[in-house]
Amino acid sequence: MSTTLKRPVADHARGQRQRAVAELRRDLVLQAAQVTFFELGLEGASLREIARRAGYTPGALYSYFASKEEVYAALLGQSLERLNAAVAAAPEGVRGKASAFFDFYRENPRDLDLGFYLFHGMQPRGLTPALNQPLNARLRDALAPTRDALVAEGLAADAAQAEVTALFAHIVGLLLLSHTGRIRMFRQESAALFERYLAQLLARTAPSARRRKARA
Amino acid sequence: MSTTLKRPVADHARGQRQRAVAELRRDLVLQAAQVTFFELGLEGASLREIARRAGYTPGALYSYFASKEEVYAALLGQSLERLNAAVAAAPEGVRGKASAFFDFYRENPRDLDLGFYLFHGMQPRGLTPALNQPLNARLRDALAPTRDALVAEGLAADAAQAEVTALFAHIVGLLLLSHTGRIRMFRQESAALFERYLAQLLARTAPSARRRKARA
Amino acid sequence: MSTTLKRPVADHARGQRQRAVAELRRDLVLQAAQVTFFELGLEGASLREIARRAGYTPGALYSYFASKEEVYAALLGQSLERLNAAVAAAPEGVRGKASAFFDFYRENPRDLDLGFYLFHGMQPRGLTPALNQPLNARLRDALAPTRDALVAEGLAADAAQAEVTALFAHIVGLLLLSHTGRIRMFRQESAALFERYLAQLLARTAPSARRRKARA
Amino acid sequence: MSTTLKRPVADHARGQRQRAVAELRRDLVLQAAQVTFFELGLEGASLREIARRAGYTPGALYSYFASKEEVYAALLGQSLERLNAAVAAAPEGVRGKASAFFDFYRENPRDLDLGFYLFHGMQPRGLTPALNQPLNARLRDALAPTRDALVAEGLAADAAQAEVTALFAHIVGLLLLSHTGRIRMFRQESAALFERYLAQLLARTAPSARRRKARA
DNA sequence: CATGAATGAGAGTTCATTCAT
DNA sequence: GATGAATGAACTCTCATTCAT
DSSP states (O other): OHHHHHHHHHHHHHHHHHHHHHHHHHHHHHHHHHHHHHHHHHHHOOHHHHHHHHTOOGGGGGGTOSSHHHHHHHHHHHHHHHHHHHHHHSOSSHHHHHHHHHHHHHHOHHHHHHHHHTSBTTBOOSOOHHHHHHHHHHHHHHHHHHHHHHHHTTOOHHHHHHHHHHHHHHHHHHHHHHHTTTTGGGTOOHHHHHHHHHHHHHHHHHHHHHHHHHHO | OHHHHHHHHHHHHHHHHHHHHHHHHHHHHHHHHHHHHHHHHHHHOOHHHHHHHHTOOGGGGGGTOSSHHHHHHHHHHHHHHHHHHHHHHSOSSHHHHHHHHHHHHHHOHHHHHHHGGGEETTEEOOOOHHHHHHHHHHHHHHHHHHHHHHHHTTOOHHHHHHHHHHHHHHHHHHHHHHHTTTTGGGTOOHHHHHHHHHHHHHHHHHHHHHHHHHHO | OHHHHHHHHHHHHHHHHHHHHHHHHHHHHHHHHHHHHHHHHHHHOOHHHHHHHHTOOGGGGGGTOSSHHHHHHHHHHHHHHHHHHHHHHSOSSHHHHHHHHHHHHHHOHHHHHHHGGGEETTEEOOOOHHHHHHHHHHHHHHHHHHHHHHHHTTOOHHHHHHHHHHHHHHHHHHHHHHHTTTTGGGTOOHHHHHHHHHHHHHHHHHHHHHHHHHHO | OHHHHHHHHHHHHHHHHHHHHHHHHHHHHHHHHHHHHHHHHHHHOOHHHHHHHHTSOGGGGGGTOSSHHHHHHHHHHHHHHHHHHHHHHSOSSHHHHHHHHHHHHHHOHHHHHHHHHTEETTEEOSOOHHHHHHHHHHHHHHHHHHHHHHHHTTOOHHHHHHHHHHHHHHHHHHHHHHHTTTTGGGTOOHHHHHHHHHHHHHHHHHHHHHHHHHHO
16 A cells, blocks of 8 residues: 555654754744843743743753753854854954954843853853854854954964954953943943054054055 | 059950951851862852861851852952052063063962952842942052053053053953963963063053153 | 544543642642641741651652742641531531531641641731632631521621621630630630630520511 | 958948849840840841840840740730739729720730740740749739629629630630731721620629619 | 653751850 | 850752653
């Protein structure tokens, strides 16, 4: 009978559908986690609470994630995608790309929190390298356009890499101080300081570009 | 006759001795807290564990501290004293003072953690203003010598304040990236980047000093 | 064909069974709470102790009850059900119903304690209205038959309500004095005093009934 | 020398003075306990808090009282003195004396709480008989005038005793219901119900007095 | 896949009481 | 008499995780 032949096909189709459904439900959990985390912060976002908001019991989440950390890793993954999208949409050039990076975190402080969840206080955290590596890669990706723009301005690859790392550190420092209210202590404002840093960076690097263009 | 006079003196002496003993024991608890915290991080350093290491029952700590937060505030207070001492001992000048600040935290990463205990993830924390304010003041104190050195180089007060804030942010960013291993991601090293930043800062600010000296 | 129909039925049956099992276990916890409370009183009946006797870890009780208060509310609920059953089983008439009420608490002094758990010392307690209201209703229910009997004897609704409230107060007072040994202080006995009060109540109210009956 | 002779006298005087001072300080502690208890209730009135308000450390209270219970017993003792004073000041007669008793507790609910502190929930409490007995006696004293008035009305001693015990129970029940808000449940009011009870009591007992007076 | 129950560890905090000084 | 420190036990409650069903 045809049914005996069709079964495997049907099974395969059902398997695909089921996998799709599973992914969808995983996304729903993730969405719930996101909302929970954005509303209550890292403290309040217990697995119980996430599960509750997702309409599940705590145990159910373990069908989709191996641990609470994995949930957060997934959230961070999504956050980094948004960051990369923001950077990609920004105008070309050092200023455009670097500002996009800075602004993304300035405007979405919870995404910054998420980035720091990997560390406790400040220690490296229990993300397995398997989870950690692609996240790192996406972070690097978000800075690559700035580095490329620096190279396009005539900077050597090494120098551009160093410059972008320093820029990243500066951004992180500024945002951290801003987010924790420490910057007010010095009667300063993070956006203005960032602008100053950027202007100095461009002053240091642009001349070579201009010189090169002049020669051409 | 003399006895009637001596009594109060004796009482006073006894009071002093007792207060000294009390402070000593408080310090022992604090030391235990420090060790616990350095070994286990903020998560692992529960009141119970601190008490255990100090040779006390949990409740006993409440003779010395009103809450866990207060223990940490005290630890942070001590840490900031050490920082200020290191900065004070450093050679005069922007380079000397700024490097002392940077080096203190580079060499004592746990003190950096401690500084960040005030924030959860990264949110401001439940330290009462009464505890928080003097701590903030001591942090400002540690940066004051650098600011004064910048002023001595001829910078206006405003500019010096902005410059020192940016420097602080840069240091924090570099150390954070370094401490969390993120800086390796970019194949860079925090000390070299700090040196670069410092050189640029001096290049930006020293000329005016030199010019002034030339005029003289 | 039949299998597709049976599945939901089986699921339904399983759900029912599980719910029944859950209720059973909840009842076991409640029984443990009851025993604990009867043996150790309200002070000694901590969540830990109740859990221990129920063969659980303390945290496990939170599957069944949201808080310690809820455990006690549940106990009180059961107690009031027993009270209502006792009153329902009693002979009709003021004497029957009122005596059933009195006797229930005289014979089960712990149930009286339970009733007073709602108050601290004697202040109203933190039972949410959601928990408190149905309990109050069941208490009123237990006195309703007496009130109805008074109305049947010819008393106006208002008068019956006042009479039943006074009766309730008298019972509570007698039992309290009896239970705390204060009644012995006066060389009296609660049951005899209750009988006296009841006789006076009937003397005050019965005449109208008799008169009514005579007219008929 | 006279000093050697005077010493014992001086010692004796000093001893007396010291004892007086001690009693005074004990009273200060008691006052602090009273205030604490009236403000915070039985829950909030920990030994620590009482000591704090009395300007002592917790341990110091044990110079004046053997336990927390003893503090409360002392408070209750003072309360019963106030009660007796109120009753003594009331007009002669059943109505006057009984109303004074009722009103005292209606107007000072904390004194009622205090009375019930002897019981846990409702169990007899760990007051030693040595402490308990004089307290009981003073309670009986407060009811004696009512009993005597009943006897004066012509009631036999036995009947008067029973009547006063029932009255006491009724009062306790009414106040308890009133204080715990249970009386509202029945849309009644304790003072009105007390008045009703009193009127019935007088109706039951007064006739004999009137008859007696008529014969005279 | 999901539930519901349970674990086990632990959180910070409070308490009455004791006792050397 | 009073202090200040310490005990030891207890408190309710929360958590991430596991697992039989």
